[in-house]
């Protein structure tokens with residue numbers, strides 16, 4: 133991605149900041165996995181959105197004083213011992229090339245820099261930090277430590293949350309972002325086709341995952357979340373990640389998976405008959421779920437509420453499930469469909485959404501209705517990634533086959 137994209141994001145963020153304020157963004161640190169090992173590092177998506185840099189233990193400070201915006205990046209200093217063990221650290225000129233930020237300092241100078249700003253005659257009024265929604269990872273601790281220090285030393289400075297400002301930016305996808313999502317969808321399509329070709333009764337769920345992720349690795353991509361390959365009755369568990377069961381002949385396998393391209397995620401679900409042929413019951417239920425996608429897409433327009441889309445799907449399921457005599461009353465739908473119809477998609481798999489929960493132009497949403505019938509050992513979900521435009525929806529994952537005929541023909 134071009135640095136102009138990240139420069140533009142910072143400009144738009146700064147416009148939304150109050151005057152006489154500073155904003156701090158941390159890039160995150162990898163959590164510990166065992167005694168002297170770390171989990172794989174995962175960059176904070178807001179930091180990435182504003183810098184394009186995917187590296188550990190960095191910070192970005194954006195300041196706005198009397199309408200004048202300045203920016204500074206803090207990165208770990210070069211350390212020869214570290215580089216012998218773990219890899220080459222980013223140099224200042226490289227960080228500038230990626231981000232377009234020319235003012236770069238050592239990471240250890242961050243706290244002193246913030247203190248001198250807040251004690252200066254600029255008389256800062258606000259410090260923006262980010263509180264994540266989950267509030268449970270390492271980055272949250274870095275923000276909390278900073279907030280505690282600022283509250284203690286500069287009690288008249290307000291601590292504000294930058295998240296509402298940045299979410300207003302991130303929900304509207306720009307052309308560069310849509311291209312990245314399209315690329316990650318392409319990886320998913322290719323890997324899913326390999327998975328389908330290798331699918332056969334008697335294989336284990338973890339083998340399905342291995343086939344999929346092998347193809348991502350061959351493209352220097354990675355899953356955008358823990359791959360789900362749930363067969364038979366496991367498919368009624370929405371976030372089934374154990375993947376230990378043998379897939380029996382006659383069962384379906386629900387594959388909910390994604391890929392990354394430059395940190396942008398795809399999120400796709402397909403449900404296949406493991407032996408390549410749907411039973412007539414499976415086919416009927418499958419086509420009901422497929423129909424629910426069309427219902428959702430009709431409602432999903434700029435200005436509609438997310439709830440409107442889900443309500444329409446519930447109403448449709450009530451009608452269809454009564455027709456096949458699975459339920460008697462509309463209220464019973466929740467027994468077989470028990471999640472929302474979709475979520476925003478972007479740098480985060482469950483991406484930031486507009487605060488009013490209204491669907492807007494250039495949002496990217498998943499549409500993923502499902503039916504889960506535990507007593508029959510059947511779980512079906514079909515998920516596509518949709519770009520909302522003023523001229524209508526664009527199904528970005530339209531090329532990933534999903535009709536009964538197309539799946540059966542492909543798997544023959």
Ligand SMILES: [Mn+2]
Nearest residue numbers: 399498500515
């Ligand atoms: Mn999803």
